[in-house]
């Protein structure tokens with residue numbers, strides 16, 4: 529019986545490993561298959577990021593021809609600036625990030641980085657230049673360290689350690705049973721939404737891209753988790769052009785520029801103080817998000 533048990537047990541192990549590899553692959557393909565229509569133009573050149581300026585010019589776009597999300601959207605992010613985009617659910621905030629990453633092409637107008645139309649540069653060079661902290665981070669069934677290094681598998685150990693510190697993950701990792709070797713993901717340790725976002729921030733750091741996009745998680749985070757993410761975000765984005773798709777106004781106060789979107793229209797634009805003084809849509813959103821005085 530024991531002679532049979534050992535090979536069967538081994539076969540079970542092989543089967544589980546193969547299933548795991550397939551799940552990881554499916555996760556990755558899921559990430560990649562979103563926009564199969566987008567391909568390089570025949571004469572596409574690599575994007576040269578010289579300063580990091582982003583310009584949306586008269587952009588028109590709809591997911592379906594009969595329903596436009598944007599009809600004429602223009603704005604500019606100066607090199608090294610932090611731009612926050614706010615607005616009600618469905619206003620078009622995440623669509624701006626998807627268009628910049630070229631998951632979809634615009635129907636009219638143009639998007640340029642340092643003066644180069646993103647439809648005329650190679651997709652690979654565009655996506656290497658932009659690092660995204662998504663709303664929901666995919667964790668693979670491997671160690672927490674390998675999950676962080678996913679942003680750049682060739683990163684030297686010191687770079688990974690630095691990313692862990694900058695993303696304020698060191699305290700979290702120190703408390704784990706096997707430190708950074710602890711397994712996470714479906715079959716490992718469950719990781720909270722706030723911790724996942726910080727893992728994503730560490731990945732972004734390791735990618736070393738000049739343009740950063742933070743698509744904030746919509747789920748509620750406690751104020752401690754929120755403060756940790758905010759600090760990590762501010763440190764990581766210094767010296768980069770960054771775009772924050774904001775669901776919580778606490779993360780936009782320090783932005784150089786805030787765009788207020790309503791139903792695909794740019795209704796206000798300015799700094800936090802300018803917009804509060806104007807007493808318009810932003811001031812209303814801000815008033816709603818403040819805690820009731822006790």
Ligand code: ATP
Pocket residue numbers: 591592597615616617618619620621622623624775
């Ligand atoms: P939220 O704060 O809820 O994330 P948002 O401001 O980011 O919202 P978008 O996700 O940009 O809004 O959506 C803008 C509009 O486009 C909405 O009307 C939405 O229903 C629509 N939309 C978004 N994604 C798709 C899609 N894949 N196919 C069709 N319509 C879509």
